[in-house]
Amino acid sequence: MMSRALAFLKDVFGYPAFRGRQAEVIAHVADGGDCLVLMPTGGGKSLCYQIPALLRDGVAVVVSPLIALMQNQVAALHEAGVRAAFLNSSLSQMEAAAVEGAMLKGAYDLVYVAPERLLTPRFLDFLARSPLSLFAIDEAHCVSQWGHDFRPEYIQLSILHERFPDVPRIALTATADSVTRKEIVERLGLDGGRIFVSSFDRPNIRYQIVDKVNAKAQLLAFIQAEHDGDAGIVYCLSRKKVEETAVWLAEKGIPALAYHAGMSAPERSRNQEKFLREDGVVMVATIAFGMGIDKPDVRFVAHLDLPKSVEGYYQETGRAGRDGQAANAWMAYGLGDVVQQRRMIEGSEAQAQFKRIASTKLDALLALCEATTCRRVRLLDYFGETATSATCGNCDVCLNPPQVWDGTVAAQKALSCAFRTGQRFGAGHLIDVLRGNDTARMRQWGHDKVSTFGIGKELEEKTWRAVFRQLAALGLLAADNDGHGSLRLTTTSRAVLNGSQTVFLRLQPERKKTAAKAAAAHENKFATLDPAARILWEHLRAWRTETAKKHGVPAYVVFHDATLSELVRLRPQTESELREVPGIGARKLERYGNDLLEILRA
Template sequence: MPTDLAPAADVDEALEALRRVWGYDEFRPGQREVVEHLVGGGDALVLMPTGGGKSLCYQVPALVREGTAVVVSPLIALMQDQVDALRTAGVRAGFLNSTLLPHERQEVEDAFVSGDLDLLYLAPEALRGQGAQRLLDRGRVSLFAIDEAHCVAQWGHDFRPDYLALSVLHERWPDVPRIALTATATTQTREEIVRRLDLGSARQFVASFDRPNIRYRVVPKAEPKTQLLELLRTEHPGDAGIVYCLSRASVEKVADQLVAAGITALPYHAGLDASVRLRNQQRFLREEGVVMVATIAFGMGIDKPDVRFVAHLDLPKSVEGYYQETGRAGRDGLPATAWLAYGLNDVVQQRRMIDTSDGDLARRRALGAHLDAMLALCETATCRRVQLLAYFDEESAPCGNCDTCLEPPETWDGTVAAQKLLSTVLRLQRERGQAFGAGQSVDILLGKTTPKVTQQGHDGLSTFGIGTELTDAGWRGVVRQLLAQGLLAVQGEYGVLALTEGSGQVLRGERQVLLRREQPRPASRSRRSASAAADLPAEVQTVFERLRAWRAAAAKERGVPAYVIFHDATLRQVALDAPASLAELGRVSGVGETKLATYGEGVLAAVAGDDPA
């Protein structure tokens, strides 16, 4: 029977492996308990934020338990990068996927059967076939690790049908411990993971979802492509980042615009040829300073630690998706930015997509609930991080590092404004039997004699011209916020405005409406560069850049991403400590024995300013 805790000798062996292989003197908060439980043979469900060190929770036990750890990983690129990183650190790791030639596949299978692998990475679809299952029967499996476990949730944002078949792991190998890991799961998603993977007796480890190094910002959408360009030029010049767009056409246009502005940018969406997608993804992972412009088809499991920003040019469909996508920034723990441009058309478009989506009423209601939570996050006048963490049932205090903390927005009593707008929608419906989008109601309130207003006779409505106290942008902000609060709805293919049950409460004066002030805000004095070297003294920055140049050359020579050699955080510490010997370099966090032996002399030469050749 498995025990909850590993013997003390095994725990000591785990800590020794952490120091020897990865160069860390101690586990991060939450890791030690998971490692002890898994080494002792227990099943586990681990919820830990991106960049929190989930991989070590199974990689360290893989070096302590007898046999080979089998890791279920959803993406081929992720498998290859993790195996590259493990091999660079001196760990015996391999993967089986469609990219291997027959003789390469045979070599990996032979290594597994003979016990010469510490970790073997497989895709979930592989485990549905008898071939992979028979292979695992021929060797000794020390544990199963199911990465990105939220993919099993059918109503989640990254659902993968092949994950549903992973219950076979417990059925066929009941005595092998399993660990399921994810960075994104509400209580409901967590319960679904437990049910579908048969983890009812597993111990659950839930770490904080907070990513304090990420600064969350939501800006009013005006000219989003121009706003994005300003962000990159002023705050992230030369940084690696991801820009998410809703459509393939937007991806192409934004990527072209960034390239024209002198920024290295690449497109990624499902409509591109598979070879182009793979080539662009490999460039993003292996080169420094590349901006990937993508739909949500890109990103799950991207293990690039030095992404300094994630920008959304369109509203994400759910808080879970937003958290997962923004979580790809700052995995190295250094400052990073999560930036979202958000406007009225986003709300109208998302509502319309839900109303016209496939599926039954329950499905549309679930999608609507996801959108409502996302809108609440965008519209909050309080700490954005508190709102975000509350979605995952985590209480927190104001962070002091999001836009609403640094520049608290003004709120105002918008009840009268809401009544004017709702009255306009009501009169169009009752007096004229008509329904229009937001633009027509705003024009009526502002008293604009546009052809559409005069031809329809809307200049004769009692609400015509009664809203001149606000600008066009101000009224559009009112519409957006009423939609977000459920006091107004959009219907049909053309996104016309419609009243809700809550509208009546506002019109009758039974409900107060508080709104955020819609006005241009000056450039923030609190903004800072999220560059990895931004806060280093000038002389240390010079050493840091020499180390980055050395790392780039070493990575190119070995054909691996730069961060596989060393993370930026490790190079920062090397630059600060300025070690003059291998012994001193070996004391820097993140420098394990194999990397010290392989790269030590090159690092010391870069620190000293010598030619490493």
């Protein structure tokens, strides 16, 4: 069986060998076993059900939550010569009936279906008459109420096990902590199945978290310095901020588009298609955008607001560098983010248990943001994986280590100031009090007379801002739900005030803004190419763009950047040499071989 699987991998998908635990998963599912697969974005999850679908008799039904994902997956399978189709609301009644008729006749190896359609009694009855090889449940974290992207309809997918007990099921996700994994197994009835956990490490991604000062200006500087002309995603918490940021970036010469749930469906679809099909487009979005986006050449993911959890952060940043090439995960983070997220949890109408879990998840993310040791090590530790080294050499903490200082006295001053002013003011006003700034507002409230006025002159404003942010992150200060960002003491503040608890804080050193460092961080994709190779690269990209337009698919469906890079590196001159390039299967060789050889020989 595995020799056949390897033949499919090479002939259909164009890869010489399986990666990680792919071979184990494929053998298990092809043999009729159930399983849950946790594999990072870009780790090759799709092959874990696509190859068993080719090995087993019948049609594989793939449950997928997004229309765009289905369409792109099917387009990529068609390019590889695989018989595949999708059933979703984009099809007319007649088109859907034609797909279903072909399914009954065994004309497809894979059919992608939205969960809403799958769960209808009519479609379940239809499946009972179809020759089924397996069920694949993609984005399986959607089943968990503790996950970052809960979809109510996913909870009902346990019906597949009840109605079709002899059909193997494979559930797949890129992110799930132990709580989420347990719920996926319980809700999908996978108790007897195996759990395959691959490494969560994405070594090609550089993690950077910067102190938020002027987030938009910081974002623009980051894009211009490190990702000029690259495709990227910028995440914002609100729809208004998405629209404002997209317009602002466009005015600054960055080809940016907006995406959020409040836009009309046609406008969202147009923007998504442009992002997928054109090079160098930056999508500014809420988390409504991104799940299942299969675009491999996203070179950066930026956050202008704090996500809700480490899972959300990992899932969203994982959309960068799916092709294995260098990519950046950049985030601007400040006190306002901490206050906003804590207020959202406390002010929600959720049950107490949900609030506790949400707070625990937020605490874990804040610990990652305030880390003084390697961010990658902390990230892997969260998912239960032990890093092979104490440092990764590819995150901001490793590249530019922060200083750690005993901030106990500063913390006591900050907490005392919040108390002396009535616990009714935000960080900006408290910093003015501590630094002794004699303003009209200070005199209005009489805070120029309190005992904490001017006791913090020894620290700069930006240092105090970092102190307050970290005190909020540590749970020593909390935000009131008054809409003004008022900071109040918590039950844990007393230990610091009476001196029984020491507080160590991080102080980020000044960044060295040298051209050499910016160039090194960017790892320019042209840096190692000689002039002839650069010309060949551009020719291949131009040919790919034109070919994709003719076929009506995104450019990466024709070939990934990684395949073009190998063509430039190897410069094959014959069909047999071309066959050895990763990503070129038999169908693509037949379809594009002559065109490629003509360009390469020229």
